Amino acid sequence: MNKTFVSFLSPVVLKAYLHDTKEIALLDVREYGQYGEGHLFYAVNTPYSKLEDEVVRLAPRKNVRMVLIGDENDILSIKAHRRLTEIGYTNVHILKGGIAAWKHAGYEVFAGVNLPSKTFGELAEHVFNTPKITAAELNEKILNKEDMVILDGRPFQEFKKMSIPTAMCCPNGELALRIDDIVHTPDTTIVVNCAGRTRSIIGAQTLINLGLPNKIYALENGTQGWFLADLALDNGKTNTHALAVNEKDLSLRRERAHLLARKHNVPFVNSETVEAWLKQQDRSTFLCDVRTIEEFTQYSLPGAQHTPGGQLVQATDQFIGVRGARLVLFDQEGVRAPAVASWLAMLGWDVAVWIGALEHAWTTEHTLAQQAIPATDLIENQHIDVQNISSEEILQYLQRKPDDVSILDMRSSMKYRDGHIQNSIWTTRSQLDTHKEHINDRVIIAIADDECTVKCAAKELREWGAKRIWVNLDSPIQWTQAKLTVEITPELPPNEECIDYLFFVHDRHDGNKVAAREYLAWETNLLSQIDEQEKSAFKLPKVIG
Numbered sequence: 001m002n003k004t005f006v007s008f009l010s011p012v013v014l015k016a017y018l019h020d021t022k023e024i025a026l027l028d029v030r031e032y033g034q035y036g037e038g039h040l041f042y043a044v045n046t047p048y049s050k051l052e053d054e055v056v057r058l059a060p061r062k063n064v065r066m067v068l069i070g071d072e073n074d075i076l077s078i079k080a081h082r083r084l085t086e087i088g089y090t091n092v093h094i095l096k097g098g099i100a101a102w103k104h105a106g107y108e109v110f111a112g113v114n115l116p117s118k119t120f121g122e123l124a125e126h127v128f129n130t131p132k133i134t135a136a137e138l139n140e141k142i143l144n145k146e147d148m149v150i151l152d153g154r155p156f157q158e159f160k161k162m163s164i165p166t167a168m169c170c171p172n173g174e175l176a177l178r179i180d181d182i183v184h185t186p187d188t189t190i191v192v193n194c195a196g197r198t199r200s201i202i203g204a205q206t207l208i209n210l211g212l213p214n215k216i217y218a219l220e221n222g223t224q225g226w227f228l229a230d231l232a233l234d235n236g237k238t239n240t241h242a243l244a245v246n247e248k249d250l251s252l253r254r255e256r257a258h259l260l261a262r263k264h265n266v267p268f269v270n271s272e273t274v275e276a277w278l279k280q281q282d283r284s285t286f287l288c289d290v291r292t293i294e295e296f297t298q299y300s301l302p303g304a305q306h307t308p309g310g311q312l313v314q315a316t317d318q319f320i321g322v323r324g325a326r327l328v329l330f331d332q333e334g335v336r337a338p339a340v341a342s343w344l345a346m347l348g349w350d351v352a353v354w355i356g357a358l359e360h361a362w363t364t365e366h367t368l369a370q371q372a373i374p375a376t377d378l379i380e381n382q383h384i385d386v387q388n389i390s391s392e393e394i395l396q397y398l399q400r401k402p403d404d405v406s407i408l409d410m411r412s413s414m415k416y417r418d419g420h421i422q423n424s425i426w427t428t429r430s431q432l433d434t435h436k437e438h439i440n441d442r443v444i445i446a447i448a449d450d451e452c453t454v455k456c457a458a459k460e461l462r463e464w465g466a467k468r469i470w471v472n473l474d475s476p477i478q479w480t481q482a483k484l485t486v487e488i489t490p491e492l493p494p495n496e497e498c499i500d501y502l503f504f505v506h507d508r509h510d511g512n513k514v515a516a517r518e519y520l521a522w523e524t525n526l527l528s529q530i531d532e533q534e535k536s537a538f539k540l541p542k543v544i545g
Contacts (some may be wrong), residue, residue, distance in 0.1 A: 003033035008080055010073075011105035014067055016240035018042055019533050023284055024323040025059040025066040027532060029080040031428055038099055038109040041534055042116065043069055044321045047500070048080055049410070049429040052087055057305070057405055057443050058321025061284045066092045066464040072100035076430055077534075083459070091153060107339030113502065114198075114315040119526040120347050120538055124216075126527075127540045129206045133191060133217040135229035141189070142166055148189040149182060150219075151175070152312055153203035156240055160231045162223055163283045164193055168242040173205040173290055173309020176257045176339035181251060186213040189199055190339060192227075193219035197523050199314050203343030212254050218446045224516045245333060253335045261338035264345040264539075267352045268338075275330055278303070287354075289338050301357060309340035316347065326350045350538045356424035386458050388449065389470035391482035392446055394421070406438040409447040410457060413498040419476035421447065422485035427492050428500060429457040432464060440465035447472050 009017070017024055028035045028043040035045040046054040048070075059066060066089060077094040082412035084092050084202045095102065103109050111487075112118065124130070129450055141148050142165060152159045157159030159169035172192075183190060190212070197220075219225065223233055246411075256270075261531035277285045287304035289296050296306040303353040318325065325347050329337040339354045344351040397405055407424035409416050416426040424447060427435055444466045446454040454471040461469055476486045495503065504515060504522075527535075 006078060007093040008066060008088075009093050010096060011102045011107060011439070015105075015107060017065070017067065018323070021324065023064055023322050025064050025322045026069070027059070027066060027321065029056070029071045029076055029079075030070060031430065031499040033499045033501045033503075036111065036113050036504075038111055039115075039327060040069065040099075040102060040109065041110055041119075041530065042323050044317045045113070046321065047428075047430075049500075050453055050456060051080055051083055052456050055084065055089075055321070056087075058319075059284070060317045061281075061322070062088045062286055063090050063281070063323055067095055068103075069095045070098050072098045074098065079430075082292065083456075108531065110526075114317060115526070116347065116500075117314050117316055118198050118523060119530055119534075121201045122527050123523060123535070123538060123540060124205060124346070125197075127542055128205050128208070130201050130208070131215075132200075132204075132220045134220050135195045135226045135231055136224075137165070138191060138217075139229070139231055140380075142509070146189065147185075147187060148191065150191045150193065151203065153192050153194050153199040155308065158195065159240070160236060160238065161238050162235055164223065164226055165232070165234050166221070167193065167234075167237075167239070169237075171308060171310040172199055172313065173311070173336055173340055174241060174292070174311075175203060175206050177245065177333065178336045179207060179212065179251060180253060181213065182241065183212075183248045189215045189217070191217045191219055194222045196222045196224055196379050196520065199310060201301070202313055202343060203310070206343070209260055209290050209342065210339065221520055225519060228513060228516055229239055242262075243292065250333060250335070254333065254338075257335045257338040260342045261353060262343075265341045265387070266338065266341045266345050268355050269328070269352045270355060271357070272358070273352075274354050274431070277328070278348070284322045286320055286322075286325055286327050288319070288327055288329045289331070290329055290340050297334065300359065302362070304330075309336050312340060313343045316344070316349070320349075325380055328352050328354050332355040332358055346538065346540050348539050366448045386446075386455050386469050386471050388451075388490060389445060389472050391472060391474045391479050391484055394472060395484050397443070397445075401443075405445055406435075407445045407447060408432075408435070408438070408443060408457075410453050411447060413447050413501050414492050415449075417488070417490055417492065419479075419486050419488050421479055422487050429453075429460060431456060431499075432460045441467060442459050443468045445470045445472060449473065456534060468510070478518075 005033060025044045026043050027048055028039050028053060029048045031047045044058060050370040056518055061328050068077045068080050074094060081092050081094060099490060140489055150164050151170045152163055152167045153172040155171055156169050190207060192200055194200045200218040200222050204216050207216050226233060250446060278393045287301060289300045289304045290309035291308060291500055312319060324490060332336040341351045341353050408419050409426045414505055425435060439461055444461055444492055448454045448471055451471055458469050479486050504518060
């Protein structure tokens with residue numbers, strides 16, 4: 001094994017890096033559950049189990065300054081450092097001692113996810129004094145059949161799981177474009193809700209910032225507030241905004257959104273400028289298509305991510321892994337991108353709106369400096385051989401050579417609990433060294449949701465002596481149909497071993513009022529946890545005391 005020089009940073013040096021205005025990709029390589037239990041404010045979760053797959057999307061520029069955070073003994077960070085250098089990253093450092101060292105140095109550690117966006121929402125509510133309405137007050141308006149529209153600012157799949165009675169799904173990123181087709185009179189009251197707080201606040205304030213004359217409210221604590229008030233939520237509703245864009249008064253909507261963007265100093269740029277930015281070797285530029293998934297799937301631009309506008313504000317760290325990067329937003333009609341950009345500017349991002357993006361024809365061959373190579377290609381180029389195996393073939397192999405094979409289930413721990421092949425072992429890539437006796441000189445059948453997870457893990461499996469690696473992407477129903485024995489284990493793996501799952505975030509939606517109250521308390525407490533440097537990074541119109 002070739003030894004690679006590893007650069008370790010102290011917490012003091014890293015803290016300075018985070019506020020020196022230069023780009024930095026701060027990546028926490030622990031699994032999602034571990035990350036959610038405690039991490040740095042600006043850390044982006046790139047679990048080691050999918051590291052190569054995630055990093056090329058979140059931090060595509062190979063020479064970006066990158067800092068990894070792992071466990072306190074740095075073993076996981078060193079593994080990640082090695083894998084990243086193998087695929088071409090050249091400026092990778094490690095926070096020595098991980099989260100434990102950061103806490104020991106006196107710096108804050110945060111639970112939860114999407115911290116900058118969640119904290120920003122709380123700050124925005126204070127700065128703008130966003131009007132709010134309680135669940136009881138809203139329910140009374142519904143019962144009285146008042147002239148009112150309830151808009152759920154979450155993506156459709158979240159809305160479908162649970163929603164306020166009579167609500168319509170209209171994700172926050174669509175509000176600037178769709179609101180005039182939904183609300184036809186200034187006398188109609190508008191209420192925006194989400195599952196908790198942030199998207200309720202941002203959605204309602206978006207409409208206020210656009211200058212709508214209506215009474216506009218954020219539903220206090222969203223669907224959780226509704227549930228805590230002992231009111232019944234709807235399930236499975238499909239009421240949503242029209243997909244077609246209404247051309248009527250489009251110029252007025254565009255003017256309204258452009259005025260809002262300019263108020264927050266968002267520049268509007270042409271294709272020539274964007275091409276020049278994308279060729280820069282020393283800056284990261286992300287192309288963000290803020291339209292609906294239906295529009296994005298039909299046609300977008302090379303190198304662009306689908307970043308639905310409301311979610312880009314709500315969870316920027318799920319799309320952008322480089323603090324200080326440049327974000328270029330575009331849409332079809334010039335309404336959604338400017339409205340979303342106004343919030344990203346207030347969040348502190350260097351953001352621009354690309355005019356005429358979807359009419360652009362590249363003037364040069366699209367081999368841009370920052371265009372990410374798919375992770376599967378990077379892994380395959382390292383000659384990691386992973387072959388598919390059907391459920392029927394698994395049964396046949398188990399019948400012929402049961403002592404020659406190990407079944408490793410690399411799906412989520414919750415999916416494993418819901419149903420797995422008998423005698424399979426749940427694991428993640430970071431835990432493979434604890435299963436060496438099941439790997440060495442064995443044929444490995446990896447159960448996964450995608451091939452890339454297995455191709456990432458295959459590096460370790462080969463190093464631990466696996467003879468052959470197969471992948472099966474089937475479901476429990478397909479295993480049963482193939483006559484494999486499927487087990488359901490609601491308590492296995494035990495909670496403490498489910499390092500990929502953050503219970504306190506998910507339990508609030510499972511009829512657990514204690515979890516819901518704890519989550520809302522966590523959210524409202526975020527402002528008291530951030531320091532002055534973190535607070536000053538936001539660019540809201542005024543600063544709270």
